[in-house]
Amino acid sequence: MTRRKQMKKPYVDYGNYYNKGGEGYMGTIVLANMERIDFVTTTIDVDVVDSVANVRKNISLMNLNTASLLDFNDHTLFIPATLLPKENFNHVNVYHELAQYPFFQQAQSVIQENGAAKGVFRLRRVVNEEKNTAIIASDLCVLSSLFGEPALIHVLHSQANTHPNHVIVMLHFAGGVMAHVDYTFSNKESIELEWSGVQQIIEFHSDEMNPFDPKSFTTLPLQYNVDSILRNAEPAEQVLPKFQEFLQAVGGVVE
Amino acid sequence: MKIGMMSFAHMHAYSYADSLMKLDNVELVGIFDDDLTRGKEVAEKYQTAYYDSQDAFLALDMDAVIICSENIRHKEMVLNAAKAGKHILCEKPIATNLADAQEMIDVCEDNGVILQIAFPVRFSTPIQQLKELIDQGELGDIVAFRTTNRGQNPGGWFIEEDLSGGGAVLDHTVHMVDIMRWYLGHEITEVRAIVDSYFHGVDIDDAGLLTLEFENGVIASHDASWSRFNEYPTWGDVTIEVVGTKQTVKVDALKEHFRLFTSGQKSLSNVFYGNDMDFGLIRDFVDCVEKRRDPSITGMDGLKALEVALAAYESSEKKAKVSL
Structure with missing residues (x-):
């Protein structure tokens, strides 16, 4: 089944992602958590499809749980880093979910506004799934692009036989930033970000910044658009080394 | 109950003194502070006597003292107060090293006085x-x-x-x-x-x-x-x-x-x-001294923190x- 998401003309040139169709046709498919996609701020034409067979010349958006990556061999793919394959990533572009959230993009620009930042960064995520260290590795890729290479990564996991699983990652970035990122793998979704900089404090909590009350009517604070994914994704071969390094680190200590 | 205060170097001293003022069964009998100007000012504010001598202050007839000095001086004041037989509420951190903290705990125990650490949270x-x-x-x-x-x-x-x-x-x-x-x-x-x-x-x-x-x-x-x-x-x-x-x-x-x-x-x-958590702390300490019960926050709690x-x-x- 194909559902067309008709939007106004894009203000960003996404021409490279549109394909002409025809023999040997390759489509552009964005795999995403559909609950996270903000269609209101998505400006490009995108088909929401539930099967590779329904991919047409527009950009297609599919739920990331609908198929194996092997089914997409003939297409240009945009996938979250959590699905990053270890090999066979021709035509695969990777995005980090954290970096797509508008709150994060705004916070990042505020932190970077005055050049080299010094301060304490804290990120707290409650994740609605079983323990998944790929989410942590993806977030660490985002933080390293913001603060530089970490000189220290210290990781603590809660006891394996307890639920929920909780993971604490402490990082020290050489430029003068220390960070704690805490994860609870539970049955809800929330993100809290705090930045204590010099004469500058940022506080964000997705539960508090929800414009609805009751909050269950929207997931708006934790939504991002397809434009952002296409704009920020990088070729898989560029993302993979750093991602794997962090994936390995979240199993222990790397100094 | 008669309570004295040793040093107003730590700003919590003001809140603790305010709390003492709210308790009907407590009399603030004196203030020792080696900062003469500060000591006289607070003594006037709380309408009590000022002492620039620790010995003279500790010779007062009182049940307990509250110590709010610079961290480095907690040990000296706790040891002196304990040897004078006064029960003690000491501002956190208990000391600046573990050996001092242990000595403070031991001396209070030897002298049979209560040592409570001020963790108002x-x-x-x-x-x-x-x-x-x-x-x-x-x-x-x-x-x-x-x-x-x-x-x-x-x-x-x-x-x-x-x-x-x-x-x-x-x-x-x-x-x-x-x-x-x-x-x-x-x-x-x-x-x-x-x-x-x-x-x-x-x-x-x-x-x-x-x-x-x-x-x-x-x-x-x-x-x-x-x-x-x-x-x-x-x-x-x-x-x-x-x-x-x-x-x-x-x-x-x-x-x-x-x-x-x-x-x-x-x-x-x-x-x-x-x-007001500071008032809760002071009320608990006063109750502890009054009943001669074990403190709710011990010297060892202070040491472990x-x-x-x-x-x-x-x-x-x-x-x-x-x-x-």
């Missing part, structure tokens, strides 16, 4: 309510903690290491370590920390992150800093999030406030209306985990 109503929920099993088993204690740079002797013994990490770690130990009933065995100075251009630390492991496998992260500036809506924060097997609960001890907007450089202020803060400095210096 234990008397915050939401902090106490969370303790009750944990004890009732509402959270299940504790999996992890996430705590913060961030405030403004107090300046003065706090940023002079030879008087304070440490900066924000010493100042703002001990409270929440005490609360975590109190909630869990287990000790911290591993400390990994980053300590640095970011915010005020001072040599002493004003920022620190601690990652902790308890003996029963519970893990914790703690943020201790003097990162709040004057224009921030409130002095700082005291928060704890407890991840349990049944549910996760977060408490912000200073959340009970309304927002006050005014024209000017500081346009937003949080006006706190919650319970200090141990973690000192381990944080060691860990940061060595860039390695410190085992306790």
